[in-house]
Amino acid sequence: MKRGEALLGCAGAAGAFAVCETLSRTGLVPSADLPPASEVLARAVELGGQAAFLDGVAATLQAWAGGLGLACALAVPLGLLLGSVPAANTAARVLIEFLRPVPSVALIPLVSLLLGSxxxxxxTLVTYAAVWPILFNTVYGMGETDPVAKDTLRAFGFGRFAVVLRVALPSAAPFIAAGIRISAATALILAVATEILAGFGEGLGIFVAQAGTATDGTRDVLAGVVWAGLLGLVINSLLVGAERRLFPWTPDHRARRA
Known part of the structure; x- marks a missing residue:
């Protein structure tokens, strides 16, 4: 990220902070509904020193990483298959389009009955939500492979599997990485939301859910939201940095470096 973009981002965050602080301090919005941003931020910092809270954050990150890892393990090979075998893509299209719109949160009761708390x-729910961006990006990346490169390998006697590994997979890798980055955000959202809606176990979502039932828990709820936002920001920044290092030749990354 360029320095100018970073400064603009900080300015936007500072502006939002000032607006929330002003609305609460002036009484335009009751402090019970919107505590001052400074108090929320102070509470978020305080939570960072509590072992029990950090254990919950670690549990959420563990579920996030496990679900995202499983999604990658399922979606990338399946995407390679669907992208390289048109008959398989056609056969699976109806099932995929049927399952894709089903929201993961709607499956909480069923999955809870099958797997317990x-x-x-x-x-499981994180995996279900995260698999789709990776799958579709992989299939799309396979479609963007240079046909001349594939035909050249075939002319030298390489089979379909070798062509996929030597040409199609490296060509699709930037698209797969972008899908993983999108899924990482989706996975974090689902990890926290599942904990909130399921109401059991431990994690950041459980902290937010319990704070929401307290008499004066708005500050804790917002502090938990701040933590969720920070986690998402850090994860996205790390993945964007990894993409730039691994695939510096892509147009988007060349434009950002220019």
Missing amino acids: GTATTV
Whole structure:
């Protein structure tokens, strides 16, 4: 990220902070509904020193990482298959388009009955939500492979599997990485949301849910939201940095470096 973009981002965050602080301090919005931003931020910092809270954050990140890892393990090979075998793509299209619109949160009761409470339920729902961006980006990346490069390998006697590994997969890698980055955000959202809606286990979502039932828990709820936002920001920044290092030749990354 360029320095100018970073400064603009900080300015936007500072502006939002000032607006929330002003609305609460002036009484335009009751402090019970919107505590001052400074108090929320102070509470978020305080939570960072509590072992029990950090254990919950670690549990959420564990479920996030497990679900995202499983999604990658399922979606990338399946995307390679669908992208390289048109008959398989056609055969699976109806099933995929049927399952894709089903929201993961709607599956919480069913998955809870099958797997019970705990990390297994969260990981399953996170995997279901995260698999789609990776799958479709992989298939799209396979379609963007240079046909001349594939025909050249075939002319030298390489089979379909070798062509996929030597040409199609490296060509699709930037698209797969972008899909993983999108899914990482989706996975974090689902990890926290599943914990909130399921109401069991441990994690950042459980902290937010319990704070929401307290008499004066708005500050804690917002502090938990701040933590969720920071986690998402850090994860996205790390993945964007990894993409730039691994695929510096892509147009988007060349434009950002210019």
